[in-house]
Amino acid sequence: MATATFRIWRGEKGQGRFQDYTSEVSEGMVVLDAVHQIQAEQAGDLAVRWNCKAGKCGSCSAEINGMPKLMCMTRLNTLPLDRPVTVEPMKAFPHMKDLVTDVSWNYEVKKRIPKFQPRQPDAPDGTWRIAQEDVERVQEFRKCIECYLCQDVCHVLRDHHMHEQFIGPRFLVYAAALEMHPLDVGDRVEDLRNQFGIGLCNITKCCTKVCPESITITDNAIIPLKERVVDRFFDPLSKLFRVFSNSKSKD
16 A cells, blocks of 8 residues: 655644644545545644535635645546645634644625515516526526635735725625526625725636536626726726716606
8 A cells, every 4th residue: 555745734823733644545535535534543632623525515714835725536546646735724814723724704795785675576376487597697606615715825814814805706706696597686786896806816817717506607607797987987988878867767
């Protein structure tokens, strides 16, 4: 059986260091398997967050060889095992212990986004009629497992720590799912500009690259939201139309 070295971050509250562990590896193993094996055999106090081990709960997010990934979905045969495999916690959130970070900020952000507001039913039986293509447009966004890898790789949060000004790509996707929903009548465009910091995103597409659900975050969610903000606040024809409409309504 082959062996590999895993360089795992150990420490608490931002303080610590990498520690090397050599462990046996076998065909089909993922990084989380190796971490569990090390936890069971060499480091019983190693803190790691996980749940489903099936790529659906988003719990085991970490940085593997410097790239934000799910440990349970990163197969060892995709990594160069001739050198140490580094495993460290996400950088965009406060460090708690070892591989665990405090992601509670994300839950508070979600509370700030105006919730789904359905329009009045338009059918005699009290239900709605919507086009299938409108349903499919937002269906992609519902695949999000809230692993927060997109948040972790976003330079606005990771490097500039602008958590107070920017909600991050995950919640721009959430806002897009609401704004583009065929039944929703809520209006979050002003919030996107003034409270959620959408202008801080410079569409590098790094969030799309790391998404384990392959959601086209930048092209299908963020850019269309940016276009709505531009149309509302910066397009001269749209501004003229609103001024004209408001004056007509007063008449």
